[in-house]
Amino acid sequence: MVQEKIRFQPFSGEPIRLVDEQGHWVASFEHGLPPEQLRRFYRDMLAARILDEKLVILIRTGKTSFIAPHAGHEAAQVGIAHALRKGHDWLFPYYRDMGLVMTLGVPLVEIFGQTLGNAADPAKGRQMPSHPGSKKLNIFTVCSAIASHIPPAAGAAISMKFRRSGQVAVCTFGDGATSEGDWHAGINFAAVQGAPAVFVCENNRYAISVNISKQTASENIAVKAHAYGIPGYHVDGLDVLASYFVMQEVIERARAGHGACLVELVVNRFGAHSSADDDSRYRSREELAAERQHDPLVRYQRFLEKQGLWDANWANELKLEISKELEAALQEALQAGEPDPLEMFDDVFAARPWHLEEQRQLLAEELR
Numbered sequence: 001m002v003q004e005k006i007r008f009q010p011f012s013g014e015p016i017r018l019v020d021e022q023g024h025w026v027a028s029f030e031h032g033l034p035p036e037q038l039r040r041f042y043r044d045m046l047a048a049r050i051l052d053e054k055l056v057i058l059i060r061t062g063k064t065s066f067i068a069p070h071a072g073h074e075a076a077q078v079g080i081a082h083a084l085r086k087g088h089d090w091l092f093p094y095y096r097d098m099g100l101v102m103t104l105g106v107p108l109v110e111i112f113g114q115t116l117g118n119a120a121d122p123a124k125g126r127q128m129p130s131h132p133g134s135k136k137l138n139i140f141t142v143c144s145a146i147a148s149h150i151p152p153a154a155g156a157a158i159s160m161k162f163r164r165s166g167q168v169a170v171c172t173f174g175d176g177a178t179s180e181g182d183w184h185a186g187i188n189f190a191a192v193q194g195a196p197a198v199f200v201c202e203n204n205r206y207a208i209s210v211n212i213s214k215q216t217a218s219e220n221i222a223v224k225a226h227a228y229g230i231p232g233y234h235v236d237g238l239d240v241l242a243s244y245f246v247m248q249e250v251i252e253r254a255r256a257g258h259g260a261c262l263v264e265l266v267v268n269r270f271g272a273h274s275s276a277d278d279d280s281r282y283r284s285r286e287e288l289a290a291e292r293q294h295d296p297l298v299r300y301q302r303f304l305e306k307q308g309l310w311d312a313n314w315a316n317e318l319k320l321e322i323s324k325e326l327e328a329a330l331q332e333a334l335q336a337g338e339p340d341p342l343e344m345f346d347d348v349f350a351a352r353p354w355h356l357e358e359q360r361q362l363l364a365e366e367l368r
């Protein structure tokens with residue numbers, strides 16, 4: 001078993017933070033990252049923010065039926081994506097992870113196709129919008145039922161251990177998921193089996209309208225790891241470098257055979273829970289305005305400025321470039337057209353049962 005360099009201690013009272021609100025590096029170690037990578041994090045966070053804005057437009061113009069805004073989660077999601085070994089490790093995401101799957105490399109046309117539920121969607125419109133997946137990139141398809149992906153992530157991690165595949169299963173969810181039985185069962189099983197699983201809570205302190213104060217009596221989410229005998233890391237998820245460095249350390253810790261762990265990335269949710277929610281009914285506009293003062297993009301911009309790596313011209317050009325790229329992908333996805341209704345019978349059974357075959361033929365005749 002390789003003992004890797006340990007920088008972070010679990011169960012810290014205060015959230016682990018490497019860059020403060022003013023953009024100062026406050027860690028006791030050098031980050032050692034090259035300028036291109038530091039700027040890449042900014043680019044990816046900006047792209048995630050612009051994607052969020054585009055998804056809001058798609059819902060307002062009636063082109064999609066559901067979105068789960070991820071603005072405020074960008075630093076956490078970009079940190080997670082960069083810490084994973086893309087296409088080697090497995091990600092078990094949840095519906096608010098559009099920025100995460102985009103950063104991991106899900107093609108933009110697929111992202112918009114999935115949102116539109118049309119022929120550009122690899123699932124051919126048979127999934128809910130904001131529920132992506134990717135066979136190629138080892139991304140488990142999102143499931144709406146809260147925490148139902150925790151046991152599959154534990155199972156995948158246990159299999160990775162048996163097969164000595166050198167992979168890690170990273171599983172994300174919100175704070176509300178921690179109240180589900182599946183959450184307990186899955187984490188307990190992965191922990192007791194010493195499986196390479198990293199469970200990550202993107203804690204935005206709300207489960208739809210339910211505030212964290214009504215969700216748990218625990219001091220924070222990370223301390224729940226005590227009960228399973230695994231480390232729990234409490235992290236400032238508005239700090240992209242803290243999210244990245246902690247995630248990298250714990251993923252490599254799991255890969256080296258030290259078993260499962262829990263990470264809590266404390267984030268903000270700038271939007272409503274989803275397009276089906278009006279958050280003004282339970283969250284004061286003052287509270288929201290105060291949260292908006294803690295924008296992960298602004299904090300990281302301040303950090304980059306201090307390194308001489310950010311200026312307004314560069315950022316504006318970047319914004320333009322990303323917006324054009326996203327718009328082109330959206331237009332391509334919009335042109336893909338409706339999926340063939342007959343595809344609803346595909347990909348469910350290896351050999352289609354007789355009754356579905358009969359129904360498929362009936363529909364085919366109807367369509368003719």
Ligand SMILES: Cc1ncc(C[n+]2csc(CCOP(=O)(O)OP(=O)(O)O)c2C)c(N)n1
Nearest residue numbers: 096144145146173174175176177206207208
């Ligand atoms: C088993 C189950 N119960 C209830 C719901 C309805 N529901 C959808 S999202 C949600 C809140 C989840 O909140 P959280 O886990 O904190 O994640 P967030 O949406 O805040 O990122 C609920 C209760 C569901 N999808 N599945």
